[in-house]
Amino acid sequence: MARARVYITLKEGILDPQGKTVLRALKSLGYDEVEDLRVGKYMELELSGTDKSKLEERLGEMSEKLLSNPIIENYRMEVDV
């Protein structure tokens, strides 16, 4: 059994209304050091198999096909076998 984590983030230049709102909320709580904030998604997966490069290839496919929208999002993954 392998465990994987996928991080989905908005591409640079794509406006993030949610991130902007959270940023404003932090500032209103007095956290003035926060310069910028963007909201993304984090997913944990359990995968069968032990071939790390094969699993990464498959997970990359999943990320491009469904987990992220390549028009507006980037993804990054970590696979532990």
Place this chain on the structure above:
Amino acid sequence: MRFGVVVFPGSNCDHDCHYVLGTVLGQDVDYVWHGSTNVSSFDCLVLPGGFAYGDYLRTGAVARFSPVMKAIEDFAASGRMVIGICNGFQILLEAGLLPGAMMRNVGLKFICKFVDVRVETTSTPWTSAASKGQVLKVPIAHNEGNYQVAPEVLEEMKRKGQVVLRYCSPEGAVSAEYNPNGAVESIAGICNAEGNVLGMMPHPERASEAELGSDDGLVIWRSLLSHCNV
């Protein structure tokens, strides 16, 4: 003309579309379940509004892999008519049948109200009965209507006349003040390069009878019917 209204788990404007097409406009209309793979008997498919698959992950992201979507891709490729309204538009974007993507509304609020949209081109099958610059009063009801597309793709779309509707003032002026959701260049509706696939955030089916506040949505349906010689 024979219409198919596609029903996904979570669609909620399917009955409105069926009613307007069948009862108001007197056309032949049937529901198409999302598991169906045969759409060959239809002239036009309607992807209605709602929250297909709960909008989980991203709006339309799961629905675009419904069995019916492959059939709809072939249907659209054959030049037949496809309209996606609101959630249906979002599904068409995820499926790649229309360019771009939807983000959350800039104000982070679900917006449900009448808006004015300006007809940017009358050269599409969906707007041929309108006059250029005509303002339509049609309601929106969405949380993710903030349309975004890469600048170079947008330029090409504009060159090919694919920007069909823009949010505007009641007089037809486009400005940030009348952009309800932050969509790039106030875009409310687009079509593909061929013109047979339309996506729009406003709901024409909710504005097809004067008793309900506006029948401006009829412009879309009547254009379509006239294009198909009905």
